[in-house]
Amino acid sequence: MPQTSSKKKISRNTISRLSLYLRELTRLEQDGKKAISSSDLAELTDLTDTQVRKDLSHFGQFGISGTGYEVSKLKEAVRNILGKDKVLDVILIGAGNLGMALLSYPAFREQGFSIKAAFDIDTRKIGNKTSEIEICDIEKVQEFLKKDKVKIALLAVPAFSAQKITDTLVNCGIRCILNFAPIVLRVPDEVVVSNVDLSKELEVLSYFLRTAE
Amino acid sequence: MPQTSSKKKISRNTISRLSLYLRELTRLEQDGKKAISSSDLAELTDLTDTQVRKDLSHFGQFGISGTGYEVSKLKEAVRNILGKDKVLDVILIGAGNLGMALLSYPAFREQGFSIKAAFDIDTRKIGNKTSEIEICDIEKVQEFLKKDKVKIALLAVPAFSAQKITDTLVNCGIRCILNFAPIVLRVPDEVVVSNVDLSKELEVLSYFLRTAE
DNA sequence: AATTGTGAACCTCTTCACAGCT
DNA sequence: AGCTGTGAAGAGGTTCACAATT
Numbered sequence: 001m002p003q004t005s006s007k008k009k010i011s012r013n014t015i016s017r018l019s020l021y022l023r024e025l026t027r028l029e030q031d032g033k034k035a036i037s038s039s040d041l042a043e044l045t046d047l048t049d050t051q052v053r054k055d056l057s058h059f060g061q062f063g064i065s066g067t068g069y070e071v072s073k074l075k076e077a078v079r080n081i082l083g084k085d086k087v088l089d090v091i092l093i094g095a096g097n098l099g100m101a102l103l104s105y106p107a108f109r110e111q112g113f114s115i116k117a118a119f120d121i122d123t124r125k126i127g128n129k130t131s132e133i134e135i136c137d138i139e140k141v142q143e144f145l146k147k148d149k150v151k152i153a154l155l156a157v158p159a160f161s162a163q164k165i166t167d168t169l170v171n172c173g174i175r176c177i178l179n180f181a182p183i184v185l186r187v188p189d190e191v192v193v194s195n196v197d198l199s200k201e202l203e204v205l206s207y208f209l210r211t212a213e
Numbered sequence: 214m215p216q217t218s219s220k221k222k223i224s225r226n227t228i229s230r231l232s233l234y235l236r237e238l239t240r241l242e243q244d245g246k247k248a249i250s251s252s253d254l255a256e257l258t259d260l261t262d263t264q265v266r267k268d269l270s271h272f273g274q275f276g277i278s279g280t281g282y283e284v285s286k287l288k289e290a291v292r293n294i295l296g297k298d299k300v301l302d303v304i305l306i307g308a309g310n311l312g313m314a315l316l317s318y319p320a321f322r323e324q325g326f327s328i329k330a331a332f333d334i335d336t337r338k339i340g341n342k343t344s345e346i347e348i349c350d351i352e353k354v355q356e357f358l359k360k361d362k363v364k365i366a367l368l369a370v371p372a373f374s375a376q377k378i379t380d381t382l383v384n385c386g387i388r389c390i391l392n393f394a395p396i397v398l399r400v401p402d403e404v405v406v407s408n409v410d411l412s413k414e415l416e417v418l419s420y421f422l423r424t425a426e
Numbered sequence: 427a428a429t430t431g432t433g434a435a436c437c438t439c440t441t442c443a444c445a446g447c448t
Numbered sequence: 449a450g451c452t453g454t455g456a457a458g459a460g461g462t463t464c465a466c467a468a469t470t
Contacts, residue, residue, distance in 0.1 A: 010424075011460080011461075012417060013461080014461090015416070015417050015420045015421075016413055016417060018416075018420075019410075019412070019413040019416040019417065020397065020413070022416070023395060023396075023412075037428085037429065037430090038429075038430075039429085044397070045397055046397045046399075048462080048463070049429090049430095050432095050462075050463055050464075051461095051462070051463080053429095053430065053431060053432085054431085054432080054461095054462075054463090056430095056431090057430090057431060057432070061430080061431070062430095063429075063430050063431080064429080064430075064469085064470065065428080065429055065430045065431085065468070065469035065470050066427075066428045066429050066430080066469070066470045067428080067429070067430090067470070068428090068429065068430080069430090081420065082416045082419055082420050082423075083419040083420055083422060083423035084416065084419060088415070088419055090415070097313075097314045097317050097318060098314050098318065100310075100314070101310045101311050101313070101314035102411075104310050105310060105311065105411070107395070107411070107412060108411075108412075111412045111415075113412075113415055151422055152415070152418055152419075152422065175422055175425065176418035176419075176421065176422050177418075178411070178414055178415060178418060182236060182320070183236075184233065184257070184258055184259045186259075190425060192418055192421040192422070192425075194414040194415075194417055194418055196409055196411065196414060197232075198315075198318070198320070198321075198391070198409065199232070199236075199320060199321075199324045199326075200229055200232040200233070201391055201407040201409060202301070202303070202324075202326055202365070202391060202407075203228070203231075203232040203235070203295045203297065204225060204228050204229060204232065204407055205365055205389035205390075205391060205405055205407055206295055206296040206297060206301055206365075206389075207228045207231075207294065207295050207296055208228075208389065208405040209296060209364055209365065209388055209389050209405070210295075210296035211223075212388065212403060212405075224438080224439075226439080227439090250450085250451065250452090251451075251452070252451085261440080261441070262451090262452095263440075263441055263442075264439095264440070264441080266451095266452065266453060266454085267439090267440075267441090267453085267454080269452095269453090270452090270453055270454070274452080274453070275452095276451075276452050276453080277447085277448065277451080277452075278446075278447040278448050278450080278451050278452045278453085279447070279448045279449075279450045279451050279452080280448070280450080280451070280452090281450090281451065281452080282452090427470100428469105428470090429468105429469085429470085430467105430468085430469075430470095431466105431467095431468085431469095432465100432466095432467090432468105433464105433465100433466100433467105434463105434464085434465090435462105435463085435464070435465095436461105436462080436463070436464080437460105437461085437462075437463085438459100438460085438461075438462090439458105439459085439460080439461090440457105440458080440459075440460090441456105441457085441458070441459085442455105442456085442457070442458080443454100443455095443456085443457095444453105444454095444455095444456105445452105445453095445454090445455105446451105446452085446453085446454105447450105447451090447452075447453095448449105448450090448451090448452100
């Protein structure tokens with residue numbers, strides 16, 4: 001099997017932390033900061049200096065001994081690692097309360113994500129327009145994905161219909177799903193799912209609230 | 214220091230998984246299922262049977278050798294562990310797009326969480342009512358928390374104001390924060406924060422999309 | 427003098443393997 | 449026979465400690 005570049009498998013936690021670094025580096029650059037040390041970056045992200053250096057070391061050597069990291073250079077490097085050097089196209093499935101909030105969430109565009117289309121099953125919603133995006137019939141998602149090779153889907157539908165739609169999406173070439181439905185999705189190995197589960201997060205808080213008493 | 218019960222510290226991941234178990238157990242109970250084995254529960258949550266048993270073993274012995282677990286009994290046990298035997302009161306800070314979506318998110322009430330009040334800084338929004346909740350001036354949150362001892366806050370405000378409001382909330386007795394702002398919040402040790410960071414999740418997907426190519 | 431990059435040590439979480447229970 | 453509960457082993461992730469670099 002031909003291996004393009006890095007052999008070692010990088011953990012999801014490492015990638016999550018890279019995302020935090022990118023956020024802080026972007027702020028630092030805007031604030032006109034030129035250089036930063038691993039310990040200062042750790043301070044900003046509530047991590048340790050070694051953790052920062054170890055994370056970065058998986059992808060190359062970006063620092064200067066005695067000086068630290070050049071902010072804009074490191075920012076670009078992390079952007080590239082995360083695949084954010086180009087705009088990422090996504091589609092939205094489900095135009096309920098949550099879906100509509102996602103549509104009008106300005107941070108998406110600012111962060112380099114572009115919602116190309118939105119779909120819903122509810123005929124009363126179809127045809128509505130928000131933030132330049134028209135809501136289309138879910139039946140047309142297959143047709144859409146045949147033309148437009150979007151790889152990422154935001155899934156904001158009720159739990160009971162999430163698996164069925166997921167199967168369709170995967171069949172049509174979707175490779176990444178950001179799932180808001182409170183259900184464990186079944187997907188082939190090559191498809192990546194991230195879950196945003198508000199109830200789960202609240203239950204975690206609830207547990208720690210109780211144990212702290 | 215008097216220790217109520219268990220000494221050992223339970224990891225956040227374990228608690229997250231308990232939340233998944235609770236979800237599936239609730240479904241199983243609704244479907245009329247009486248008993249379930251650790252391997253079947255593992256199948257439903259995409260985990261391993263040993264993981265399920267190990268997680269539960271931290272809190273006691275709930276199963277019957279040779280038979281498995283009684284669904285409704287285990288469900289109640291997990292509910293209690295997570296502190297969901299009583300309704301959990303929360304307040305909402307920030308009534309923008311996301312905040313409003315949270316207000317009208319029916320799953321909250323269904324899952325035993327109750328939004329007691331909502332606050333915003335924007336005078337145009339103050340006074341509006343959604344789902345029986347009136348949006349109040351953020352200036353009144355201190356006064357509110359003096360009377361109503363809510364311990365959990367949903368923080369859906371822009372990143373630039375998140376830390377300042379957090380400081381106020383913590384001073385007024387808030388102990389748990391579900392943070393939607395893309396920023397690492399500084400809080401005292403006794404305060405627990407969970408983060409919901411859409412950009413981070415998308416960046417993780419973006420990374421895995423790129424490496425899969 | 428300050429800071430990076432990294433092997434080794436350490437720690438935490440997951441999985442194995444099996445004794446013991448129903 | 450089937451399944452739980454758990455000590456021990458294994459895997460994975462984090463931190464330590466320091467040589468190397470500017």
